[in-house]
Amino acid sequence: MPRSENKRSVCSVHNTMWRTCSIFCAWTLLFLTEVCAQSQQRTFTCGGNITGESGVIGSQGYPGVYPPNTKCVWRITVPESKVVILTFRSIDLENDNLCRYDYVDVHSGHVNGQRLGRFCGTFKPGALVSTGNKMLLQMVSDANTAGSGFLADFDSAPPHERGDQYCGGRLDKPSGTFKTPNWPEKDYPAGVTCFWRIVAPKNQIIEVKFEKFDVERDNYCRYDHVSIFNGAEVNDAKRIGKYCGDSPPAPVFSEGNQLLIQFLSDLSLTADGFIGHYKFRPKKLPITTTPPTTTTQPVTTRPIPLKYSAALCQQTCKRRGTLESNYCSSNFVITGTVITAAMRGGSMYATVSIINVYKxxxxxxxxxxxxxxxxxxxxxxxxxxxxRGLNYIFMGQVDEEGRGKIAPQHFVMAFKKKNQKGLNVLKNRQC
Incomplete structure (x- = not known):
């Protein structure tokens, strides 16, 4: 073949390939444009009832800025024999340490279910798992909004087939095991909330033992911790114990046929985690329930009921004694900032953001x-x-509901950094 013809042949092939590629690329671009357009056209409304094996939930108007002054509720229902697994793809709400303004609450169940978590800011929690086939999301916004809201996927799975990346669920076999995510290969993740609801027949109780236990240590178990409750819901009056550190808690026995185990990890340090076992026992077994305590700091005081009376408030309002003289006679001693204060009757009800806990x-x-x-x-x-907005040292008593109560004879003063040293000394005092 002459060289010129060979060159024309090669060029012909090249041109054909270029035209084919151009057509393919054009079709690909058209397809992607259409997909993107469809995804952009998708709108999320304020709440609703959602059923199915899986799906996507977004805040109203996502990914645009969510509207102010709204309260939206989504009720998810998956098939009866499965649980709901919720995973946040994105979350962008007004940030606040206590999530007081704009937030998303996630509950297990539709009515009176335990809250699995409250979220705001841009932190994405780990997967949240319901104890049954229903889950509720509620998003609240105030007058000032900031952000695009949230986008989350929900899925369904049999209670015992969720994989190690999830935790929690209903346990109703005569015996079984529960463990933190990633156990034992690596540390549990940050930002996890797990609930195991153990249900025995009505004539039986539940025994729980921890085989291995390693949860971030803190004297008051304020950060990562395990709480165990009698019954099927989080109720501080029915809390058997609150645990952290690296010593396995003593065996725990329920009072009735239901027990709720809650595990929470915050956004910072993590640890190995734990593996625990449970089994049903006859109800006649002597109950040796552990006292409501932590594994590192026992509760040494009992709630003392205090009541409001007009005579009490007619006393001369004068601070009595000193930090030292009031420390041992007080049920609790904290420093904190008053963030809300509301009048009810003749009393002031305050929420205090804690700076430090001494007792x-x-x-x-x-x-x-x-x-x-x-x-x-x-x-x-x-x-x-x-x-409101000022820092104080509070020394007082605790009522039967676990609230601090301050009467005129108790000790309250403005907190300044120079008080810190004296309080640290008192904290180590034996009363």
Missing amino acids: EGSLVIQQAGKTMSTKIIILCKKCPLIR
């Missing part, structure tokens, strides 16, 4: 990430007088 007693402390808060009632609204 916890039976005070109920709530956790959101690394921020702790508690409820305090000033029995006489003007004595001692507190103001």
